[in-house]
Amino acid sequence: MGKMNIGIIFGGKSAEHEVSLQSAKNIIDAIDKEKFTVTLIGIDKQGNWHLNDHSSYLLHADNPKLIQLNKSNETVAIVPGSNEHQFIQANSTAILEQLDVVFPIVHGTLGEDGSLQGMLRLANLPYVGPNVLGSSLCMDKDIAKRLLQSSGIKVADWLVYTSAEKDDIDFQKVQEKLGLPLFIKPANQGSSVGVSKVMTEDEFSQAVQLAFEYDRKIIIEEAIQGREIECSVLGNDHPIASLPGEILPKTSFYSYESKYIDEKGAELAAPADLTDKEMEKVQEVSIQAFKVLQCEGLGRVDFFLTDPGDLYVNEINTLPGFTKISMYPRLWEVSGLSYSSLITRLIELAIERHEKESKLKSTI
Structure with a gap:
């Protein structure tokens, strides 16, 4: 059997875009080149999909604070439902080489919440990691x-509020139920994004505000x-x-x-x-x-x-x-x-x- 073609999808619109670039770089460097060829698809912060070249897909690759996706001129579109050649180049409609498996290393929202997994499933492509349900749960x-x-x-005790209930969040009541300190988190974000540790009422209202910037539902959790x-x-x-x-x-x-x-x-x-x-x-x-x-x-x-x-x-x-x-x-x-x-x-x-x-x- 010849080499398998692995599509690595990385980047994405989430707050964890840069982490994903670092993850992708490490996977690309370490993957067994005798078994696999790699196709690189980088998603920029606007959500466009780029077909990237191995030699130039990252800018400032060795600096985690400055690392960036190097956008290519070739954007990619997906054709759902077909059993092969699911990706085409959007500007020329040239068909991309068939991918055997996709490794979606897109962290956070739209990457590990089931959205990307659902699209890959529609395209009938095998992909690494949990399915739609496991990802979104x-x-x-x-x-x-x-x-x-x-x-x-066992899980830490918690309260949950949606943005419609924002005005009902009462520091005293929350403190009585969960004690102090508290953790306040967007319900659907990974990697400590929008998360605050709170000791006082002032910090509490700021933290609630911050968490709602990242999601329409937040959780307030006791500190273990x-x-x-x-x-x-x-x-x-x-x-x-x-x-x-x-x-x-x-x-x-x-x-x-x-x-x-x-x-x-x-x-x-x-x-x-x-x-x-x-x-x-x-x-x-x-x-x-x-x-x-x-x-x-x-x-x-x-x-x-x-x-x-x-x-x-x-x-x-x-x-x-x-x-x-x-x-x-x-x-x-x-x-x-x-x-x-x-x-x-x-x-x-x-x-x-x-x-x-x-x-x-x-x-x-």
Whole structure:
């Protein structure tokens, strides 16, 4: 069998555009060139899709603060419903070489919320990561918490408000129910975007305002005092969990900056310093949460581990960062699976799922 053509879609309109560029660069550098050829499709901040050249797809590639997508003159359009040659060049209608699998490494809104996954499904293309339902469930922190809680998995207590209820949000009432400090978050954003830690009434109203700038629904959450533990999960029907890791933040909480830009913003213990029993519990709950939230392919499960030994799931990230300092690939490396082999495995899982779905009946 010849080489497979992998389409890597990256960038996007979300607040996490730059992280996605870093993730894509690392994947492109590490992918097994003997097995795969790579087609690069970069989505700019306006939402246009560009066919990019390997030699020039990024500007300031080595500077996380200045990294940019280098827009090409060739924009791409998708043809839904056809079984092959789903991508065409928009300006010339020339047909792009057939993609065998797509690796969508677009973080945040429109990338990991099911939107892009739905489009790839319409185009009948195998893609890496959870399907439409798993992606959108995990993206909505409120819905994810309800499902986890109803499955007996501990989550931090929370309140939810939509923009229509904005005027009913009362600091005193919230404080009585959830205590202080509080975390205020847009319900549908990844990576600490629009998230605030709040101690006072003034901070509270500013934080509510900020969260509503990113979403029409926000959650207000109690702060759990605990260690930040993360675990990587890989697989479809029979997922496996990596050794857990721990984030040792040097700032008051693990902000966007400390996650992606400032390499010294957080130290990463991989694997985490846990007892065998704690390790097993983290792995077990990771797989359980992954299944409850209908995940496939990959997911990074983020926890708080409290002193009494209680484990709270904070969230599942369905397209976690793939930069060289990212937790997801690092935890697999310490568990014995190299970065390059991990990419190959994710592509295999995408094909495996697509083949199973293709066998399902579509007529009665």
